[in-house]
Amino acid sequence: MKVGLYFGSFNPIHTGHLIIASHVLNTTGLEKIWMIVSPRNPFKNSNTLLNEYDRMQLVQLAIGEDLRMRASDIEFSLPKPSYTSITLAHLSEKYPEHQFTIIMGGDSFQNLHKWKNAESIIRNYPIYVYPRPGFDVKVPEGADITLIDAPLLELSATQVRELVHQGKSIRYMVPDAVMLEIEKNGYYK
Numbered sequence: 001m002k003v004g005l006y007f008g009s010f011n012p013i014h015t016g017h018l019i020i021a022s023h024v025l026n027t028t029g030l031e032k033i034w035m036i037v038s039p040r041n042p043f044k045n046s047n048t049l050l051n052e053y054d055r056m057q058l059v060q061l062a063i064g065e066d067l068r069m070r071a072s073d074i075e076f077s078l079p080k081p082s083y084t085s086i087t088l089a090h091l092s093e094k095y096p097e098h099q100f101t102i103i104m105g106g107d108s109f110q111n112l113h114k115w116k117n118a119e120s121i122i123r124n125y126p127i128y129v130y131p132r133p134g135f136d137v138k139v140p141e142g143a144d145i146t147l148i149d150a151p152l153l154e155l156s157a158t159q160v161r162e163l164v165h166q167g168k169s170i171r172y173m174v175p176d177a178v179m180l181e182i183e184k185n186g187y188y189k
Helices: 017-027 053-063 084-094 106-110 118-124 155-164 176-185
Strands: 002-008 032-037 068-073 097-107 127-130 145-147
Touching: 002 017, 002 084, 017 032, 017 053, 017 097, 017 127, 032 053, 053 068, 053 176, 084 097, 084 118, 097 106, 106 127
Parallel strands: 002 032, 002 097, 032 068, 097 127, 127 145
Antiparallel strands: none
């Protein structure tokens, strides 16, 4: 099976993530997308991170009944911080029947050279890159990179957290089930 791996802190997951995932499924040969919830990204400040199990729950609520997508906690049992190269090696060993493709934004792709074992990732896995405002994508020679003409949305988890903190509405920025869970539990206050 052709599986897209969409890594992220998902702190919280928002409509932009879901639009990108659905667009990729609708316009490529991928059959499923696994939303890999990263417990701790080595490039991000962990002070603002909601507990990984709570973020996992929000991703599951966001996906709902869409059988094309799956929330994955695979990185929860791996060493922290989470390194994509280690996760990819683990997944490839655990699921040899699947062909994995990485899905990432132009902002992340621009920093890929800073990742642990970046050369191995680029050499061994196809990557779909979607546009992010203000980031030009320069494809390294010999890399299996596909630029996806996905909708360009200026929406971020940081914006969502700030609005919650200010007591403002996040309706339409996140699925209703995610909004209700955030409100019920007082996340990001």
